[in-house]
Amino acid sequence: MKHFTMAEMTVTGSGLPNTPGQLAIENLEYLVEKVLDPAREATGVPIEVTSGYRSAAVNAAIGGVSNSQHVTGQAADITTADMAKLFAWLRAHATFDQLIWEFGSTAQPGWIHVSIKRLGGNRMQVLRAIKAGGKAKYLPL
Numbered sequence: 455m456k457h458f459t460m461a462e463m464t465v466t467g468s469g470l471p472n473t474p475g476q477l478a479i480e481n482l483e484y485l486v487e488k489v490l491d492p493a494r495e496a497t498g499v500p501i502e503v504t505s506g507y508r509s510a511a512v513n514a515a516i517g518g519v520s521n522s523q524h525v526t527g528q529a530a531d532i533t534t535a536d537m538a539k540l541f542a543w544l545r546a547h548a549t550f551d552q553l554i555w556e557f558g559s560t561a562q563p564g565w566i567h568v569s570i571k572r573l574g575g576n577r578m579q580v581l582r583a584i585k586a587g588g589k590a591k592y593l594p595l
Contacts, residue, residue, distance in 0.1 A: 457486075458486045464506060470512050470515060471509060477527070482506060485568075489568055493548065499536070504532065506530045507525075528569045528572070541553070544568060549576055550570050551575075553567070553581070554568075555583065557585065
C-alpha cells in the first residue's frame, strides 16, 4: 500500500465501530495494490477514499445493501479532481468486479465505486447509477 493507509480505507463519520477482520484487511490490501495504487500512479493526482470498508453496523446505518462489497473490504468509493478521467483510466486499464459512475452528470460522476474480488470471478461490470423514482437505478454503461 504505497499511496493509501488502512486508516483511509476504514474511515467512517458514523461514530460506529469500523474495525475490519483479517479477511477484510487482506481484501482491502488487494484492492489498493491492484486498483487504487496503480490508478494513483498512472493519473498522477490524489485520490480520496470516501468509503472503503464498512462494518455491518456502519453499512446498515448509511442504508447500504446487506451484500455490499464494502462489508468484505472489496470496494471503495473514491473521488479526485477529474473523476471522468479516472473512470476512463480504470475502465481501460484495471481489473475490477464493478466500476460504477455514481450519479453526478454526464460530464463527471458524483463519485466512483470500484470493487475487485481477490479470489477471482471479477465481472468487469461497468454501470451508471441514476435516480429514478427516488431510488438508485443501475444501468449498463
